[in-house]
Amino acid sequence: MALKLYCTNCNYQFVPKTEKTPNRCPYCDKLGTIEKANQMQDLIDEVSRETVEKEEREKY
Ligand SMILES: [Zn+2]
Numbered sequence: 001m002a003l004k005l006y007c008t009n010c011n012y013q014f015v016p017k018t019e020k021t022p023n024r025c026p027y028c029d030k031l032g033t034i035e036k037a038n039q040m041q042d043l044i045d046e047v048s049r050e051t052v053e054k055e056e057r058e059k060y
Contacts, residue, residue, distance in 0.1 A: 004037040013037055 005021060006013040012027035024031050 006037040007033045009033040
């Protein structure tokens with residue numbers, strides 16, 4: 001899986017050309033806003049799974 005990064009300031013997503021994570025957003029040029037997008041997706045998957053479990057429990 002390619003490492004995907006995103007900017008927390010402007011939500012611009014990109015795949016870095018080198019292995020080194022840039023500390024500056026190539027789109028809005030802000031410093032220190034770059035996060036790994038894949039980790040973010042894992043977090044979203046986990047939250048949505050918990051939501052489904054909760055909804056099923058509330059049926060009974
Ligand atoms: Zn940005």
